[in-house]
Amino acid sequence: MHSDRQSRTPMGLKIAAGLGLAFLHLPILLIFLYAFTTEDKSYQFPPPGLTLKWFAVTWNRPDVWEALGLSVRVASISTVVALVLGTLCAAAISQTRFFGRETISLLVILPIALPGIITGISLRSAFNLAEIPFSFWTIVLGHATFCVVVVYNNAVARFRRMSGSLIEASMDLGADGFQTFRYVILPNIGTALLAGGMLAFALSFDEVIVTTFTAGQQSTLPIWMLQELVRPRQRPVTNVVAMVVVLVTFLPILAAYYLTRDGDQISGQGK
Amino acid sequence: MSTATIRAGAILPGRGGVGGALSDAFWRNPKLLLFVMLTPPLLWLGIIYLGSLFALLLQSFFSIDEFSGLVNREFTLKTYGELLRPSNLDIIVRTVTMAGLVTIASAIIAFPIAYFAARYAKGRWKAVFYLGVMLPLWSSYLVKVYAWKLILAKEGILNWVFDKLHLTFLIDGWLALPVVGGNSLSVSLTGTFLVFVYVWLPFMILPMQAALERVPGNLLEASSDLGASPRQTFTHVLLPLALPGVIAGSIFTFSLTLGDYIIPQIIGTSHRFIGMAVYAHQGTAGNIPLAAAFTVVPVVIMGIYLWLAKRAGAFNAL
Amino acid sequence: MPHAVTFQKVSRHFGNVRAVDAVDLEVEVGEFFAMLGPSGSGKTTCLRLIAGFEQPTAGHIEIFGETAEGVPPYRRNVNTVFQDYALFPHLNVADNVAYGQMIRGVAKAERLRDAEAALEMVKLPGYGSRKPGQLSGGQRQRVALARALVNKPKVLLLDEPLGALDLKLREQMQEELKALQRALGITFVFVTHDQGEALSMADRIAVFDHGKIMQTGTPEEIYRRPKTRFVADFVGSSNVLSPDLTRRLGGPAEWASLRPEDIRLGGEARHEAQVTSLSFLGSATRVTLDLAGEKLTVLLPAGTDVPAQGASVRFSWDPSALHLMGPQA
Numbered sequence: 001m002h003s004d005r006q007s008r009t010p011m012g013l014k015i016a017a018g019l020g021l022a023f024l025h026l027p028i029l030l031i032f033l034y035a036f037t038t039e040d041k042s043y044q045f046p047p048p049g050l051t052l053k054w055f056a057v058t059w060n061r062p063d064v065w066e067a068l069g070l071s072v073r074v075a076s077i078s079t080v081v082a083l084v085l086g087t088l089c090a091a092a093i094s095q096t097r098f099f100g101r102e103t104i105s106l107l108v109i110l111p112i113a114l115p116g117i118i119t120g121i122s123l124r125s126a127f128n129l130a131e132i133p134f135s136f137w138t139i140v141l142g143h144a145t146f147c148v149v150v151v152y153n154n155a156v157a158r159f160r161r162m163s164g165s166l167i168e169a170s171m172d173l174g175a176d177g178f179q180t181f182r183y184v185i186l187p188n189i190g191t192a193l194l195a196g197g198m199l200a201f202a203l204s205f206d207e208v209i210v211t212t213f214t215a216g217q218q219s220t221l222p223i224w225m226l227q228e229l230v231r232p233r234q235r236p237v238t239n240v241v242a243m244v245v246v247l248v249t250f251l252p253i254l255a256a257y258y259l260t261r262d263g264d265q266i267s268g269q270g271k
Numbered sequence: 272m273s274t275a276t277i278r279a280g281a282i283l284p285g286r287g288g289v290g291g292a293l294s295d296a297f298w299r300n301p302k303l304l305l306f307v308m309l310t311p312p313l314l315w316l317g318i319i320y321l322g323s324l325f326a327l328l329l330q331s332f333f334s335i336d337e338f339s340g341l342v343n344r345e346f347t348l349k350t351y352g353e354l355l356r357p358s359n360l361d362i363i364v365r366t367v368t369m370a371g372l373v374t375i376a377s378a379i380i381a382f383p384i385a386y387f388a389a390r391y392a393k394g395r396w397k398a399v400f401y402l403g404v405m406l407p408l409w410s411s412y413l414v415k416v417y418a419w420k421l422i423l424a425k426e427g428i429l430n431w432v433f434d435k436l437h438l439t440f441l442i443d444g445w446l447a448l449p450v451v452g453g454n455s456l457s458v459s460l461t462g463t464f465l466v467f468v469y470v471w472l473p474f475m476i477l478p479m480q481a482a483l484e485r486v487p488g489n490l491l492e493a494s495s496d497l498g499a500s501p502r503q504t505f506t507h508v509l510l511p512l513a514l515p516g517v518i519a520g521s522i523f524t525f526s527l528t529l530g531d532y533i534i535p536q537i538i539g540t541s542h543r544f545i546g547m548a549v550y551a552h553q554g555t556a557g558n559i560p561l562a563a564a565f566t567v568v569p570v571v572i573m574g575i576y577l578w579l580a581k582r583a584g585a586f587n588a589l
Numbered sequence: 590m591p592h593a594v595t596f597q598k599v600s601r602h603f604g605n606v607r608a609v610d611a612v613d614l615e616v617e618v619g620e621f622f623a624m625l626g627p628s629g630s631g632k633t634t635c636l637r638l639i640a641g642f643e644q645p646t647a648g649h650i651e652i653f654g655e656t657a658e659g660v661p662p663y664r665r666n667v668n669t670v671f672q673d674y675a676l677f678p679h680l681n682v683a684d685n686v687a688y689g690q691m692i693r694g695v696a697k698a699e700r701l702r703d704a705e706a707a708l709e710m711v712k713l714p715g716y717g718s719r720k721p722g723q724l725s726g727g728q729r730q731r732v733a734l735a736r737a738l739v740n741k742p743k744v745l746l747l748d749e750p751l752g753a754l755d756l757k758l759r760e761q762m763q764e765e766l767k768a769l770q771r772a773l774g775i776t777f778v779f780v781t782h783d784q785g786e787a788l789s790m791a792d793r794i795a796v797f798d799h800g801k802i803m804q805t806g807t808p809e810e811i812y813r814r815p816k817t818r819f820v821a822d823f824v825g826s827s828n829v830l831s832p833d834l835t836r837r838l839g840g841p842a843e844w845a846s847l848r849p850e851d852i853r854l855g856g857e858a859r860h861e862a863q864v865t866s867l868s869f870l871g872s873a874t875r876v877t878l879d880l881a882g883e884k885l886t887v888l889l890p891a892g893t894d895v896p897a898q899g900a901s902v903r904f905s906w907d908p909s910a911l912h913l914m915g916p917q918a
Binding site: 081126178 | 383
């Protein structure tokens with residue numbers, strides 16, 4: 001018997017796990033370094049010098065602001081739509097039993113289970129067939145479709161943890177359906193919805209594959225970055241934008257984690 | 272207790288108003304409430320999403336007129352026939368091979384992380400590992416690809432490290448190889464492979480960790496108690512029990528690689544992948560039917576993959 | 590004066606399952622009424638029909654003479670103590686207890702004062718600021734009780750109220766519930782699968798099986814004079830004798846019930862059987878007899894002589910102890 005096996009971690013495993021985590025994080029850290037490099041013609045490492053001047057340059061770029069503004073607006077509206085649709089769907093699936101529940105939960109997951117390019121080209125060809133011109137709303141249409149699942153996953157997990165008799169208890173004590181929603185259901189699923197909403201925002205803010213098919217001539221921030229990646233023209237500005245994007249997406253993820261950590265975990269597979 | 276709150280009757284009068292009436296109606300007929308809740312999401316997903324998917328599928332049975340370049344809206348299997356051309360078959364084989372290799376590599380790298388996080392990490396470290404996987408998973412896809420453009424560039428950090436270690440000949444030797452080689456890492460299939468593995472790795476770690484966490488610790492002790500060596504315990508106990516997680520993770524890595532068109536476009540050679548072919552056919556070429564037929568390929572492959580996984584009993588343990 | 594609760598031919602079907610099947614029931618005002626039965630016998634569904642969580646498929650329900658079907662739970666002056674207590678996790682104990690009054694628009698100071706009084710009544714004074722998660726199972730149950738009673742319901746419903754408590758706490762709560770019910774004079778209807786609990790607490794018991802009421806009566810009646818084999822067997826695990834066996838033991842050819850504690854061993858009894866097993870229960874010893882292939886259980890109080898296993902013993906009973914249930918029970 002080796003009763004101490006639990007407490008002693010094999011050295012090899014420790015190193016392999018550490019290296020794996022380093023592999024995941026070093027490239028992202030590199031982005032932060034490059035945002036300060038003085039080199040503006042190549043990706044030279046190590047940077048010949050460090051400077052803050054590219055932040056000022058980026059700050060004064062109207063195209064970056066425009067792309068950022070569009071991304072924020074798209075993400076906000078997509079999140080609101082996803083919150084409404086995802087919560088309704090989660091409530092229906094988890095609070096009632098009916099024929100076809102499995103099919104509906106599959107339908108909600110499908111937009112992220114299938115490769116993004118399929119969602120993208122489907123929407124694009126449907127817009128073409130229906131002769132809908134590309135606009136702000138065609139982007140939102142695509143984004144909201146795959147954001148629903150993130151809200152749905154978080155809400156379903158919380159509904160499952162919530163004792164089914166809470167709603168009955170509230171009604172038993174004299175609260176009608178709307179009072180029960182306001183005083184019992186909302187306080188209990190509120191943080192899960194907030195977390196789901198933040199993840200939906202991050203997902204939409206970062207989305208590029210579907211967006212390339214539904215955006216037409218407009219540029220969201222990821223589209224702007226994609227253009228820079230394919231044909232680099234503004235390396236230093238791209239470096240700064242990349243760093244800002246990392247920071248902007250990290251905050252909602254961390255917040256979502258702290259909102260849901262006691263109990264259900266944020267559904268990573270939801271992405 | 273105050274007497275003011277004592278209520279006389281056993282049945283209280285209705286509240287009146289629209290809210291009261293609605294609330295009563297929902298209670299009397301729960302199906303009505305279900306209908307009200309499900310209609311908006313079903314309309315959205317059913318009409319916008321499923322409608323688009325079916326429209327796409329439909330178009331894969333159309334064909335394109337080679338002279339006018341216009342879509343001919345008559346049922347035909349001609350477009351699917353075009354998929355079998357050697358150049359298109361090449362694309363399919365290349366993509367599937369890449370997806371397979373990426374999946375295997377991800378599983379190998381993911382295992383120690385998932386195993387450590389599931390079995391040894393406690394309390395604070397558990398949170399560190401969880402966030403350590405979640406943050407890269409959720410951070411911007413394009414930024415991650417961009418980071419590898421920085422890493423793999425000729426003047427980038429990887430070449431610099433190998434140069435400092437006087438190992439540049441290793442990279443040069445590898446790049447001289449056919450198929451996997453190229454002018455530099457950022458324009459080689461090796462580069463494409465590395466970026467795929469990096470970007471999809473977290474999708475392998477999370478389900479693997481979830482599966483390993485369900486393996487009771489005493490099972491491993493029972494195995495070694497019965498005389499199994501650590502290696503035997505690994506192959507006969509741990510691996511079979513972790514398999515559902517590996518399969519779940521591989522569904523993500525495989526499917527995501529099959530459908531991606533941005534990574535090979537930015538880091539890679541001129542050899543096309545399915546996603547790039549779809550993008551090119553629907554865009555510049557305007558050949559929507561062929562693009563549609565191409566998108567059916569990953570769906571069919573994933574269908575076969577799931578069917579095989581199911582037949583192998585991978586879902587029984589879930 | 591109307592009954593507290595009246596069921597007239599009430600049915601509740603779920604698809605093909607008849608959870609409650611044409612039940613007639615009358616609960617008197619101010620009584621402690623138990624609905625007893627195995628799981629799936631329809632007793633909980635009956636409770637939910639009174640509360641308004643379920644609607645009858647057929648039949649008529651009255652609460653204090655007023656029609657209840659079609660009335661949602663929030664319009665019934667009836668409150669429930671749930672099996673899992675269903676305390677709101679996001680509210681503290683005081684706000685949980687004050688919830689009903691908050692909904693009714695009672696001013697905050699007043700409802701919190703009432704809540705504290707109710708908590709005192711269930712022996713949890715000063716617990717108002719705690720969260721339900723910080724309480725033990727027994728304490729949570731008392732809070733659930735206070736939360737229901739503070740509304741002064743016409744009927745209090747209790748769904749397996751003691752099921753989750755350990756034995757010692759359960760016995761203590763039985764006493765307290767009984768005392769509380771007497772002091773408040775509120776009609777209590779409680780559901781249980783534990784016959785001991787029903788016998789010791791209730792004024793009257795309805796025994797359920799397969800969606801029907803098999804028998805309604807006082808604990809004494811149910812225990813001494815079961816009407817059917819099921820009741821005899823379920824309440825107090827009586828020896829249920831087939832008509833053939835009853836005849837062999839000198840009675841008429843009818844189903845009969847013979848309580849294990851009513852059988853005496855030894856003496857000049859006419860009947861003889863083999864001891865097949867013995868188990869020591871503390872206050873008594875259970876002896877299983879084999880009577881030509883039929884099993885018979887005997888409960889010997891502590892202090893009496895216990896026969897050896899395999900021994901042949903003579904046994905007898907007081908003629909009044911053999912309770913006949915008719916040829917078709």
